[in-house]
Every structure is written in C-alpha cells, then in structure tokens.
Amino acid sequence: MRRIGLVGIVVAVVAVVGCATAPLRTDDSVAAIRAAEEVGAEGVPRAALHLQFAKESLARAIKLANDGYPEQAKSLLTRAEADAELAVLLSREDAQGREALQAIERVRQLRQDHPERGRQ
C-alpha cells in the first residue's frame, strides 16, 4: 500500500512537472495567421482587425506560457486560431463579393450596349 502510494505520487509529480515544462504548441496558430496574411487579410479592414486580434492573442499566450500558465496559454491560442481563420474567410468573402459585383457590372454593361436585346 505504501509502495503504491509512493509510485502514485512520483507519477503525479512527473506528470505535473512534464505539463509545466512542455513547450507551448503555437504551430497551428502561427500557420493560421500566415494563411490570413497570404490571402491578403491586411488589405481588408474587417479581416485585418481579426488578424490583429489573432496576433495579440498569440503574443499573450506566449507570455502566459512564459509566466507559468500553460493551460491558460493553450486556451488562449484557440482564440488566436479562431480569429486568424475568421480573417481568412473575411478576406475570401471580400474577394468573392468583388467578383460578384464585377459579374453584375458585366451584365449591366452588356444590357446598356444592347438595350434592345438585354431585357429579360
């Protein structure tokens, strides 16, 4: 009984120490932020805002990890990823919206050039 208790304590200590010293995995957050940058999020106001949020959350998460709060840091990274992914989608939405407007303009121009044939 005493041996099992000791082993349990040792395992628990190793686990705690292991968790405490495990480096913060920021790969996914960093990749999401890069993806947002690559699709031009900085050029789309709403996307740029969320990209900024993502970067700030990543920075805060790293600081929390360095200050000894790994769980909080890990949780905060989910915010960074969520914001970065949203920034990607907002960029795509902006591009798709512009494409839709251009398509409408093409139709409008065709109707204008051929008023007798452009009516539906």
Place this chain on the structure above:
Amino acid sequence: MRTMTSFQAALAGIAALAYLGCAHSVPAELLSARAAYQRSSEGPAADLVPAELHKARVALAAAEQSFEDAPDSYRTRDLAYVAQRTSERADALAGIDADRRSTAQSDDSFSTMQGEIITRTETDLRDARTDLSQSQMALMAALARLAAVKEEDRGLVITLSGSVLFRSGEHALLPAAQTRLDQVAEALLTSRERKLVVEGHTDSQGTHRANMLLSQRRADAVRDYLIGNGYASHLIVAEGLGQGRPVADNATPEGRSNNRRVEIVIERTAPTQSLNRPPRSRIASGLER
C-alpha cells in the same frame, strides 16, 4: 425558535444578493457568443451553410456547459470567444456562398444574353443579305426594262445607245435621253447607294483624240445629269474611253451604232451607307419631277 435579529437578516440579504449576483454574472464573451449565434441562425447561414451553423451551435453549447461548470473560468471565456467566432465564420461562409451564387447567376445571364445577341446578329445579317439580294434583283429587273443590262465581273452594266442620248458628234443630251436617264436614275436611286462608273464609248470614225474627248464629254454629261437628279457626286466617276472598247464591228453601220454608247457600271463594292438607310429625300423629290 427565536426570530432572526436584524444583523442576521442583513447577512442573509447580502448572501442572497451575492448569490444572485454570481448567478447573473455571465461573461461578456458568452453574451456576445449568444448574440452572434442568434444573428447567424436567423440569417442566410441557416439555409446556405447549415453545417457551419451546426458547428457554431456545438461551440456555443460547449461554452454554455463550461459556464455552468465554471462560470468565471478563463476556459469559459475562451470557449465563448471561439463560439462567437464560429458563428461569425458561418456568416462569412454564407456571404461567400451567396456571392458565389450571385456570380454564377450573373455569368449565366451574361452567357444567355450573349447567345441571344449572337443569334440575333446572325439573323440580322442573314436578313440583310436577303434584302440585298432581293434589292439587286429588283434593280436588274427595273433597269432591264429601260436598257440593256448584263452582269460582268466589274459589276452590273447598263448600256445606253449613243444614238438615243446624243446627236452625232455632240455631247448635249437629247430631250428623249433625259426621260430615259430619269428612269434609269429612278431605278438606281430606289436601290441602295452604289458607286457608278459612267463610261463613254465611240465608234472608230474620226481621230482617236477627238473620240476620246467626245466620249469623255458624253460621260460627263450623263454623270452631271444623274448628279442633277440627286445621285451623290462622290459616287459617280465619268470616263471617256473613245473607240478603244468596241462591242461590235466598226465596218458596218449597225456595228458602229452599237459601239456608240454610254455604259453605266454599277460596281459590286459594298454599299457605302447604312444598309437600312432609305433614299434621301432630295433624291426622291428629284425623281418626282
């Protein structure tokens, strides 16, 4: 049992307020997440990207569960934050989908209209060719009643006998010739505007120089007459060709008579004006005289 003292009552009140206060201290992130989900579920995301909306619902449920388990924890706030972003993702995806549909619809409209325009243009061209062909036939028929008409490589050739148009050795049009030319002009002008070459020809009697001069003056006389009747001057060229192009034997009186002639060549070149342009009013009024 003794009744509560006022101090105990105050403590109970404070405890109750504290409890109520704690029970209602929903994190701002969770309030925002709830509102975001509400907006998404009532917006186009419900129809366009239901799977994404489902993810948002699951994320919000996770945040709500965490709030029940640990209302003030960082985890609850982070889950709620992510839930809000998940709803906003659904909105963005719905926007992308709607724009994509709009683009596809516009492209379809564009293609349909373009197809209609091409079909219509082809029909117009076909009709124009038919009109042109019919016009050409009508012109030939009208002219054939007035003079010899034949089709050659250089165009439609109307031959007017020189003896009908001029006295021998002169270049002034005879009154009868004017009537004939009026009819020819009328036939020409009811058709579309075309380039004309008026050619003067003589027989072989007389000097070459004199024949060239006479044929040029006769061609000029016919040209001037047609212009006087409203034919556009820039469309008519007059050429004196003398005796150089006989159509019959100059050794006989009949052959010489045939060689003394004026030919009006209607060139095959495309009309210079709009296909559907009616004859000019000046031309029409000139023909009515």
